[in-house]
Amino acid sequence: MSGKISSVRGMHDLLPRDAARWHVLEEAARVLFTRYGYEEARTPIVEETALFARGIGEGTDVVAKEMYAFADRDGTSLALRPEGTAGLARAYVEHGFGVDDPQQRWFYLGPMFRHERPQKGRYRQFFQIGVEALGSADPRVDAEQLEMAARYFQYVGLSGVELRLNSVGDEKCRPAYREALTRLFLDRFGDLCDQHRNETASKNPLRVLDCKTDRCRAVAKDAPALIDRLCDECNTHWGDLRKQLEGLGVAYTVDSRIVRGLDYYTRTAFEFVLPDGAGLGSQNALGGGGRYDQLVRELGGPPTPGVGFALGVERLALALEAIGKGERHGPDLFVATQGPEAEGAVLQIGSTCRTAGARVEVNLRKANLGNQLRRADRQKATFVVVIGAAELAGGRVRLKRLATGVEEEVALADLGREVVSRCRAADHNV
């Protein structure tokens, strides 16, 4: 509509009807990640463009094609962050943790920006919840983190999330592998799809493995898998990680085609995917991550290994919505009024109940009782109570549970406590 301003393409409002799901997701992260020793860190949304170029890699799609970059007043190129790891790694270096206190476990949560074509589950502003464990190369850290992720999905009520796991080697074994791949792809140049014939075969042959065109697939089928060509150290890490996961009972499938779109990954790389039809369209990855043992050093810090993952909040919310979880809940109690005495006393009654911890809506309209109850029902209130002259005089009220229609008589003075004790019994899963 002309004249009206609407939100920027790919950037959306989160409205109350959906906020409850987000709260479930964020609260679960705070509770659970803290249990594993992760503490929250918040870094700026704007960073120098150079941070992402250096950290994520110049040639990646994220940096080359999708960044919101602009010149600051002094000409410095700044960018809205397209992901969270680079910023945290920068903060880690900047505040001297690398030399002072290398073992750090951080989690974060906030908006990221990528200028892509929007579609279901993919937006230009999107929120990520992520974790980073810095300062240890021990595969048990990777395993513990993956177990934490599995617990997170269980905690928020998402089943069927599949962990796809791979190792992409390190600076010792990857060059040889890349060379082998490049050789193969140059040999079979004509068989590749158009896009990969041009750019990727020479620059990042790993991408060809991930290509879904029939042409590239046919070639990729003959390519060796990197997991079969890992150097001894990487191979040991890979084996230990798998052993630990099995010990923890964390299910996974090895997927040698996972290469990830960011250049900083070493060794462990993984994605969390949801099966088709689980509420996401073709954007079925709930999150992903891996190890980045060179990133901190590349950003000017001391050599510091790290491992982390990020989850897409919109995608998690979509998945929850598809299975009817995280719905907004209405008030615990709706207080209907009859007559001027009740209208005069209802704010006090509401206030007292709220002191007891109840979520309450009191009727402040002049609607008749039928319409008041209709609203209580539409608001999905758990209980309703009607206050009139008789209740005020007698100090007793009939507490009605809307779902069943059953009424119980309770003392008006205890109303808040009675409601809370009935509503807060079984609020949590896991």
Add this chain to the structure above:
RNA sequence: GCGAUCAUAGCUCAGCUGGUAGAGCACUGGACUGUGAAUCCAGGUGUCGCGGGUUCAAACCCCGCUGGUCGCCCCA
């Protein structure tokens, strides 16, 4: 960045071969000072996504743009 498809009330949609807009839901009040979740009644909003073209006449036909959705690429 590429392809497909769609756009009418807050939401879901109807609107025939062109003749200057409708229904349901939701919302508010009432019938009904004392009981909702399918009782009834009443109340209102549209520059028909935007811009241009064809026509006596465009929600409808044509072109462009913007946006949504789906797919590709990529990713959260």
